[in-house]
Amino acid sequence: MSFWGGKSLEEWEEIWRQERLREDKMLAFHDEVGDRMTKKALAAKFNLKPTRVGLLIRRHDGARERGRMIAELERLRLKATANTFTAIAERLWMDLGWLASELEKRRQEL
Numbered sequence: 001m002s003f004w005g006g007k008s009l010e011e012w013e014e015i016w017r018q019e020r021l022r023e024d025k026m027l028a029f030h031d032e033v034g035d036r037m038t039k040k041a042l043a044a045k046f047n048l049k050p051t052r053v054g055l056l057i058r059r060h061d062g063a064r065e066r067g068r069m070i071a072e073l074e075r076l077r078l079k080a081t082a083n084t085f086t087a088i089a090e091r092l093w094m095d096l097g098w099l100a101s102e103l104e105k106r107r108q109e110l
Helices: 009-036 039-046 050-109
Strands: none
Touching: 009 039, 009 050, 039 050
16 A cells, blocks of 8 residues: 555554654753753754754753643642641641530539
8 A cells, every 4th residue: 555655554654653762862862961952953963954953952841841830739738738737637636625624614513
């Protein structure tokens, strides 16, 4: 079966898989070197287009930032829940103390 350019669908899937592997390797390398290497140099090293490299880096950095923000929100939510739980527990402890003192007063009155 002919697909694009006389290649089968399986051949194109392999080409796309190889492309994704190159992109993943480029992102891993970019994480190691950081901003010491330009996007144009990264594109040349991994045989990718500079605009594609820029897009991949922006998406990768955005996903990392979203993950960091979600973790921070979760930490704050847990901290707020812990504070709320502590406040409720203290209030219950105070109420139980008041109830015990009232019961003791009534017992002594009888």
